[in-house]
Amino acid sequence: MSNQPHHPLALDAALASFDALWSPRIVSRVNDYDVRIAKVAGEHVWHAHDDTDEFFLVLEGELFIALREEDGERTVRLPKGAAFTVPRGVEHKPSAPSGASLLLFEPTGTLTVGDRHEEVPDHVDATTGHALS
Numbered sequence: 001m002s003n004q005p006h007h008p009l010a011l012d013a014a015l016a017s018f019d020a021l022w023s024p025r026i027v028s029r030v031n032d033y034d035v036r037i038a039k040v041a042g043e044h045v046w047h048a049h050d051d052t053d054e055f056f057l058v059l060e061g062e063l064f065i066a067l068r069e070e071d072g073e074r075t076v077r078l079p080k081g082a083a084f085t086v087p088r089g090v091e092h093k094p095s096a097p098s099g100a101s102l103l104l105f106e107p108t109g110t111l112t113v114g115d116r117h118e119e120v121p122d123h124v125d126a127t128t129g130h131a132l133s
């Protein structure tokens with residue numbers, strides 16, 4: 001993938017081009033940041049990004065993000081069209097019981113499972129994102 005696409009990107013077509021779950025595709029770069037899309041279903045893993053915030057936008061379906069904050073644990077619900085930024089350092093676990101499609105915005109090189117994480121199950125891809133084919 002070139003650093004910048006030379007044509008407008010159809011997100012629906014990009015989403016239709018892969019099936020892997022919890023395995024983001026990089027659709028564009030904005031300065032030092034990736035714009036990634038992902039299909040998700042079921043549970044991700046508890047993890048934290050020590051040095052960066054992480055932006056989520058729900059394109060389809062419904063996403064839940066469990067958060068371990070100073071005051072305790074809570075879960076935010078993000079229906080289609082909702083956006084949320086997980087602050088750096090906060091342990092979080094996304095889940096989507098009925099499935100969802102997401103757009104993420106985070107620094108290039110950010111690992112999906114963060115800098116600290118629980119054991120990564122087989123259904124979760126520990127990656128810095130894949131090129132869109």
Ligand code: NI
Pocket residue numbers: 047049054092112113114
């Ligand atoms: Ni994360």
